[in-house]
Amino acid sequence: MSASTNPATRTAVSVTGLRKAYGEKVVLDGVDLTIDEGEVFALLGPNGAGKTTIVRILSTLISAYAGAAAVMGYDLRGEAGAVRGVIGVTGQFSAVDDLLTGEENLLLMGRLLHLPLTARRARTSELLERFDLVEAGRQTPATYSGGMKRRLDIAMTLMGRPRLIFLDEPTTGLDPRSRQTMWQIIRELARDGVTILLTTQYLEEADHLADRIAVLDHGRIVAQGTPKELKRRIPGAHIRLRFAGSASLAEAARALPEGTRDDEELVLRVPNERGIRSLREVLARLGDDVAVEDLSIHTPDLDDVFFAVTGTASQEKNQ
């Protein structure tokens, strides 16, 4: 089915009361979410929170145990075939054919999408070019780096110009440079108006890429909002000052009464709401006389989000 016969819709994904259990183990415990067309939506959560399960359900790989979901206006239960026609999925594990060359992998996608020969070839060379795989396209993925493999994976997903893309942990296992490239790719897709649902364990990643974030914990959405809204709820950003002795700590605590004092570690944590400006101010208020042994800036991470919305750390919940 081509996208043009699709009923006009403003909502890309609509999910209500989604539940899934494997035997006794509840994986999704009533998830509701709505993603608008053209939006980049991030599902943020630790391993085992249910992120991948949501992606697998929405991409028709597995069925939910209860609840309703529509993707691009098509019902997941009754119109799975139509859903498959408009989505693209890049899973956590490499979904490239290791015995075919990069180029053959793309051509294979083109054949499976029933593109005519010329369109297949044109789109293949366009994607190889765009993802910097022209040279590598003649070789099998066995010779590729992790980043190259992931790029080929995404290119295969884009072969059919899907309007909605699922990216399950697109940067997990990538080196910092490949991660930057992947972020760039995702931003470009968003600019083209593609709706993206991505999952991630990193608040930083969700913050950089997403219009909206849902925090998932134990199969439930525990917080939802724009990165700004979410970060406002996190008290995690602070400047950490460590002192040589309790005398200087006491002196600093007097100068910065908003700070939280830890006498055992000789540490003072001062909220850092305005970045560099806060830092300058803190140093100015401390003056030249208080000897600071060590200073570090702490930015909120997934643990802080978790602590803020659930009251427990993510690692503990992991088990």
Next chain:
Amino acid sequence: MSAVTIAAQDSATMLWREIKHSIRLLRLLIVSVILVPVVMLLLFDYILGGTLGHGLGDVARGAPYIDYLVPGILVMTVAGGCGPTAINVFMDMTGGFVDRIRTMAVTRGALLAGHVGVSVLRMLVATAAVTGVALLLGFRPKASLADWFAVVGIVAAFSFGLAWLSAAIGLVTKSVAGANGSTLPLSFVLPFLSSTFVPAESMPAGVRWFAANQPFTAVVDSLRALLMGVPAGNTPYVALAWCGAIALVSYLWAQAAFRRGTR
């Protein structure tokens, strides 16, 4: 495009993919599907053939042992193709690739159809190659052109049945070793417990009945009669019925296992 056209197109695409795979793994395949049966042929003909041939007596109809042996080796060649097929299917099911296919609007059965199609092609190519080697070694068939067509038909039907069976095995096993191991009874145990090397009647009472009535014997006996140009009676029909039954049961098993993969 109609659903049937799309299904045919998708199956052809998967067939193309599997042919590419086979070409990439050519050396490995030549060893496992052609070299092994050729070694069995040499072993049984040169080393054991003298004694075995004497022991055959009237069954051999005065022909050398190789003429008795080759039909059995051809059946072993077909069965030898089961391991690679089961392994390929297993590998495909464990990688992320099958998930990608499942999220695309691709005909559900196309992936398996591609595997089975190429499996049959591989078995036919291997059987032809082993037949060529056998001819060089002194195999002298007395089959008419019609007999040859019947031989090809039976080999193709047997390949089709075993290809579906291997695909089903590949779908239900949990490891590569399991996929390969589960096909060993097909490629090594059943041939020995059949008329592949010696007549079933010559076997001890306990296995005789099994050997006389199992599918490998029906296939080997019909190929042997056709290749030797002697009346085959109804054995070709029995063989074809077995092939059809194996294909049907395996097909249903494979479909069920493939669906179970999507939970």
